[in-house]
Structure formats: structure tokens, C-alpha cells
Amino acid sequence: MATKIRLQRHGKKGKPFYYVVVADSRAPRDGKFIERIGSYNPNTNPATIVLDFEKSLDWVNKGAQPTDTARAILSSQGVLYKKHLQGGVKKGAFDETKAEELFTTWTEGKASRVEGEKSTLASSKAEAKKAALAAEAKKKEDKAAAIAAKNAPVAEEAPAEEEVEAAEGTEENTEETEG
Incomplete structure (x- = not known):
């Protein structure tokens, strides 16, 4: 049986929340799974990742293949690096x-x-x-x-209008005298 480490979607529309699960590769995305090994919440900043390190390392060592996103999560938590170091110990490096x-x-x-x-x-x-x-x-x-x-110009507008009228009146008077 080919097993995969993948994400199982939960949450409402626009607010996803994922469980990191180990499932048979033929099972549907949100269907039957073998074991839940963690959770991933991309809604927070930075994203919240809760992962059972030992279980995930055990499944990776057993041959479970992570999907691309699950691989990124496992890598960020150090599971894949730990597996790499264990391989170096086995080889005697x-x-x-x-x-x-x-x-x-x-x-x-x-x-x-x-x-x-x-x-x-x-x-x-x-x-x-x-x-x-x-x-x-x-x-x-x-x-x-x-x-x-x-509010302030209301009291000052009346004198300003009088000055304008007075100025217009003087202009009319100068036109009459010229004409």
C-alpha cells in the first residue's frame, strides 16, 4: 500500500485549516486516513504549524511520500533534515x-x-x-x-460684501465722470 503524507482541508470558505495526515494514496483528499500527525493554519501570520515530530519522522523513514506542500511543512519543521542526518550516520559519515x-x-x-x-x-x-x-x-x-x-467668516462676510459694493460704487462713479 502506497502511503502519502498530505493535507486534509477543514474550515469554512476562505478560512482554510488543514490537518497533516498519513493516508493511502488512493483515498480521497478529505476521506479516510491512517493517522493524523499534525495541523497547519495558514490564516495566522506567520502560519501556525503543529506537528508530532517523532510520528512524522517515523512515517518518512517507513517510506511515506509527502506531497509538495507537506514536504515544505516537514522541511520547515526539520523532519527531512533529521532524516538526512540519520542517513549520514548509517553511512558512517x-x-x-x-x-x-x-x-x-x-x-x-x-x-x-x-x-x-x-x-x-x-x-x-x-x-x-x-x-x-x-x-x-x-x-x-x-x-x-x-x-x-x-463658522468664523459668517460675521466677517458682511463687511467684506459692503467693501465690494463700495468698490463697485466707486467704479460706477468713475465711469460716469469719464463718460
Whole structure:
């Protein structure tokens, strides 16, 4: 029986949520499966991946073939790297302690990159919020100034109109005297 590690879709329309499952390759996408080994939520930023590392490593070692997306998930969690290191130990390239040391170093580096990405997203979100508040405050000030300008000229318009009428009257008087 050919087994595959693949995603099983759940969630509502537009908000997918996936289970990472081991299933017979002939079974339908959301149908019968052998074992559920994790979950993947692409709706969060960064995406949330919960994976049973030991079960997934065991299935990969047994020969289960991951689909493209499942391969990316397994790779990001280090399952495929661990399998690669175990292959090196079997071939005698290095011993078990060296493999564990390499994997630990990789895991720590991966964790620091993820934390850096999260902090960058949080800081950019805070900056965007600060910019939006500043824009909103400026818009509010502009609106208040416009209202003040609209209310203040009402008292000043009457003298301005009188000046215009007086100026027009003087122009008419000069035309009459010239003509």
C-alpha cells in the first residue's frame, strides 16, 4: 500500500485549516486516513504549524511520500533534515552525537529566525498603527479648522460684501465722470 503524507482541508470558505495526515494514496483528499500527525493554519501570520515530530519522522523513514506542500511543512519543521542526518550516520559519515549537535544548531537558528520575523511583523504593525493614528489626528484637526473657518467668516462676510459694493460704487462713479 502506497502511503502519502498530505493535507486534509477543514474550515469554512476562505478560512482554510488543514490537518497533516498519513493516508493511502488512493483515498480521497478529505476521506479516510491512517493517522493524523499534525495541523497547519495558514490564516495566522506567520502560519501556525503543529506537528508530532517523532510520528512524522517515523512515517518518512517507513517510506511515506509527502506531497509538495507537506514536504515544505516537514522541511520547515526539520523532519527531512533529521532524516538526512540519520542517513549520514548509517553511512558512517559522522556519529550520532555530531548529528544531534548539527540538528540542535539548526533548530536554534530556525527558532531565532522565526522570532526575528515575529518581532519585525509586530514592529511594522505598531508603526502602521502609529501612522494611522497620526493621519487620523491630522484629519481631525483639518476638519476642526474647516468648521472653525466656516463658522468664523459668517460675521466677517458682511463687511467684506459692503467693501465690494463700495468698490463697485466707486467704479460706477468713475465711469460716469469719464463718460
